[in-house]
Amino acid sequence: MQYQRILEPIVTMVATLATMMQQDITPESAGTKATDKDLVTKADRAVELLLRKQLASAFPDYEFYGEETGGAKPGKAGRKRRGLNQYTWVVDPIDGTLSYVMHQPFWCVSVGLWCNGQPVAGCICAPVLKETYYAEKGEGAFCNGERIHVCPHGKLKDSVLSTGFSCLRAGWKEVDNLKYFCELSRLCRGVRRFGSAALDISYVASGRLDGFWELNLQPYDIGAAWLVLAEAGGVVTDLHGKTDFPKEGILVAPPDLHAELLTHFKGYRRPKN
Ligand code: IPD
Ligand code: CA
Ligand code: CA
Numbered sequence: 001m002q003y004q005r006i007l008e009p010i011v012t013m014v015a016t017l018a019t020m021m022q023q024d025i026t027p028e029s030a031g032t033k034a035t036d037k038d039l040v041t042k043a044d045r046a047v048e049l050l051l052r053k054q055l056a057s058a059f060p061d062y063e064f065y066g067e068e069t070g071g072a073k074p075g076k077a078g079r080k081r082r083g084l085n086q087y088t089w090v091v092d093p094i095d096g097t098l099s100y101v102m103h104q105p106f107w108c109v110s111v112g113l114w115c116n117g118q119p120v121a122g123c124i125c126a127p128v129l130k131e132t133y134y135a136e137k138g139e140g141a142f143c144n145g146e147r148i149h150v151c152p153h154g155k156l157k158d159s160v161l162s163t164g165f166s167c168l169r170a171g172w173k174e175v176d177n178l179k180y181f182c183e184l185s186r187l188c189r190g191v192r193r194f195g196s197a198a199l200d201i202s203y204v205a206s207g208r209l210d211g212f213w214e215l216n217l218q219p220y221d222i223g224a225a226w227l228v229l230a231e232a233g234g235v236v237t238d239l240h241g242k243t244d245f246p247k248e249g250i251l252v253a254p255p256d257l258h259a260e261l262l263t264h265f266k267g268y269r270r271p272k273n
Pocket of ligand 2: 092095
C-alpha cells in the first residue's frame, strides 16, 4: 500500500480533532450554506484546513479539492499538467454534519486520492463507531485492517438498502427521492437513512448494507468510498447505469442486485438547475 502509512494517521488525527471539537457543537452554533438545511460548523472548516496543511506537507505536488475550501476540481477529464498525471485529494472533512451536530455517531472524515479523475486511494474514519475503512487501487478494501467484501446474495426482496435526501435539501421540485424511497421500500426488507453517504457506501462494501442510492451527491461525498466499494467487489454507476456519477445520481450494490435495482430508475432525469 503506497499511501496508507502516511494517509491513515493523518485522517485518524483530524477525526480525533473533530471528536474533541464536537463537545462545543450544538445545533444553534452551526452555520448554514446553500440552504438553511445545509449545515456547516467550525469543525468542518478546521478539519479541512488541517487536512490541507498536512497533505500539502506530505505530498507538495498534489492538488486539493475540499467541500469547504474548494480547490482544483478533480474532473474526469483530469487536467494533465505538463504531461504529468494530476493527483488530487478529494476531501469531505465531516460527512454527516447533521449527525455530528446532533451528537449522533454516524459521521466520518473522508479523504480520497484521485489521479486524472480516477480513485487510487481512499480513507474513511468514523471515530465514534471506531471504524476506519481503507482501500488502494488493486489492493482490496479493509475495515480496521480486516478485508471486506460486498454481500454475495443478489435479491432485492431480501435486501437492506440505504439512501439520502440531498435533493430535498437542494429544493428539487420536479423529481425527488421520495418516489424511489417509497417504491423500493415496498420491495426490499428495509431502507436505512444513516446520514453519511461515505459511510452508507462503506457499509455496502462491508456487507452490512446490500445497496445504496442517492440523487444529488457531490464528488467529495464519494471521493474515498467509491474505491472502498469497488475494491470490495461492488458496482458503482449513475442512475442510468453509466459512469457520470454522482452528477447523474449514484447506485452502488453487488453486481446482481445492482442490475435489479437499476431497472427501478428507468426514465430518471436530473432536473435542470
Ligand atoms: C451529506 C451526507 C448525507 C447525504 C447528503 C450529503 P454532509 O454530507 O453525506 O448522507 O444525504 O447528500 O450532503 O453535507 O454532511 O457533508
Ligand atoms: Ca458530505
Ligand atoms: Ca461535509
